[in-house]
Amino acid sequence: MAPRKKPYHWIAKEIESLDPNTDYEKIFRLSASYGGNDFINNLVYTLIFPNFVVTEHGARAVWREDGGKVLGAATARVEQTETYNATWWYYGPSDPRTQKSVEEINKMHTHWAKQYPGDFSHNEDYIYTLAFSAIFMHRLRLRLGLSGVSEKVQIASYIFMGEMVKLFYSEGGVPLHGWPESWDGLITYCEEFENRSREGTEQGHLIASTIYDHFAFRWFPPQLHWVGRAIPTSLALPTTLRAHRIDPPNHLCRVLVVFFLGCFIWLAEILLPDPQTAFLADYEQMSKGEQIERKKEHRQIDGAFSPYFATRHQNQWSGCPYHAGLKLRSKVVE
Incomplete structure (x- = not known):
């Protein structure tokens, strides 16, 4: 039997029928897993990840010596991150699939901690990442002049991420601690973390530049790369741009990006029907052939992006060994 088609606007109604303390x-899942596509998911990644590498140790472990996957396999890295997050947000912390996925991340961190000892031992990095993820959409909506997420979604997001905290551990298998006591506490925690004075690093600058350039390179033609870069940098946290020493677009550009994106989302929520299926469900139903073609397309993008980025940035920041070390790369880092 074909699945029953859901009402035109069904997500908000279903959320309203649920108890956030038990149905979190x-x-x-309803608030975070529906409505995504490759473009939107890439934009979300572009807006989120630079915030997590504002510290010296965070940037060092990601850029490493040669850019790592963030440069050599940029699209594949976006896909990997999207898949992990989509799995967690859709299945939830109580599901074995989420627990297995998080454990893969823990093991990955353990592996890299052997090469960068101490860099994965900072408890606040993990807490900030999960707190930021909980409040991200709420803050973005407010930034765009829209209403924030509902109180039920706030409560559910707070409990959901609090349960996710229990699945992660820092270097040496140390359990995470210090989860804020409320939704408002999450916002306060993030703002305090973000507003600290930071000198920034060459590696952090390169990571953020790579992520912003990759979004533009992947989704916009060459003559509009500046537009593709202006969208995320107009929406990025000013503190993050300062830490990475990246100049924001001019004021008019930022105003236009916020205005048009806010209007688009507002009209879409009014005029378009809610998605019938979640992004992860569609992704998991891809055929083997579709998966192969998808990976082939990503390799082609990454093979072209690395030399493009190196050409743009290798002569910048005189005296920086990481900029000087950029070479024209023609193959994806495995």
Whole structure:
């Protein structure tokens, strides 16, 4: 039997029928797992990840010596991150698939901690990442002049991420601690972390530049790369741009990006029907052939992006060994 078609605007109604204290996984799934596509997911990644490498140790472990996957396999890295997050947000912290996925991340961190000892031992990095993820959409909507997420979604998001905290551990298998006591506490925690004075690093600058350039390179033609870069940098946290020593677009550009994106989302929520299926469900139903073609396309993008980025940036920041070390790369880092 074909699945029953859901009403035109069904997500908000279903969320309203649920109890956030007990149904927090389902509410978070409904609020975070529907409506995505490759463009939107890439934009979300571009807006989120630079915030997590504002510290010296965070940037060092990601850029490493040669850019790592963030440069050599930029699209594949976006896909990997999207898949991990989509799995967690859709299935929830109580599901074995989420627990297995998080453990893969823990093991990955353990592996790299052997090469960068101490860099994965900072408890606040993990807490900030999960707190930021909980409040991201709420803050973005407010930034765009829209209403924030509902109180039920706030409660559900707070509990959901609090349960996710229990699945991660820092270097040496140390359990995470210090989860804020409320939704407002999450916002306060993030703002305090973000507003600290930071000198920034060459590696952090390169990571953020790579991520912003990659979004533009992947989704916009060459003559509009400046537009593709202006969209995320107009929406990025000013503190993050300062830490990475990246100049924001001019004021008019930022105003236009916020205005048009806010209007687009507002009209879409009014005029378009809610998605019938979640992004992860569609992704998991791809055929083997579709998966192969998808990976082939990503390799082609990455093979072209690395030399493009190196050409743009290798002569910048005189005296920086990481900029000087950029070479024209023609193959994806495995």
